Amino acid sequence: MIEIERKFLVKSKTFLDDYTRCNRIVQGYLSSSPERTVRVRIKGENGYLTIKGKSNESGLSRYEWEKEIPITEAEQLLQLCEKGVIDKTRYEVIVGTHVYEVDVFTGENDGLILAEVELNSEEESFEKPEWLGEEVTKDNRYYNSYLSKNPFKTW
Template sequence: MIEIERKFLVTSPQFKKEAFQESRIVQGYLNSHPERTVRIRIKGNKAFITIKGIGNETGLTRLEWEKEISVAEAEKLLKLCETGIIDKVRYDIKVGNHIVEVDVFSGENDGLIMAEIELESEGEVFKKPSWLGEEVTNDERYYNAYLSRNPFKNWS
């Protein structure tokens, strides 16, 4: 139930040529408080409810609990979510021993492309592809819950 994740901006569309899978994701937040977010997500033909806790001092590690629910349930729950639905396409890319997930946002967050990599430990070494740019793990503006309330298009 622990998630260790690093986030990076993406500097080139090269990742699309390396992707082995892509799927559309629509998600909303029943609660977007930074100490405890409750997310509803439809990814392809599956749906999930996820609860995430506050990150540790480094911002890399936090509690995450997720359960699959039916798409019909998720569609109903999305109607109860706070304003600001996230819409994105996720590309999965195998890089070394890891899967890097690259999210290409649309709608209110159009123009934002971000990569995430989940690790086994905070100090784990991983291969960085050439299209990975600035690390934004500790920048809360790049959390999806923040983006749902403060869309990328409104950043100055």
């Protein structure tokens, strides 16, 4: 499956007035190579294994494969991950016909808030809420795999 998404900094916490769901996410990387990342994630009470390919030239699209796994297996796989764990709370906010996933990071990435919106095509238009800040889609520093090794607090 090809994932098409745009990523933005968040300039205010007013999205908290409108979220429909939230989950704590803890994730680590079995591989954080730019050509392919292999991620283990615990989201709420569920475990996931995800493989993502390299972004295309525009930086908006890349291959993604995800499989739900038992949470006990996710917990065990997290022990095998590279150094650096991402810990965040994800808020889902409906804006127009799209769902923004807003990640509020804690731990070594405390202070960072990012929003992502998934699209059906790179040209698809979408509504931008007032709390949305600068677009960082093409900035690899905002990939979770980068943040796991180079935490936001060290920038």
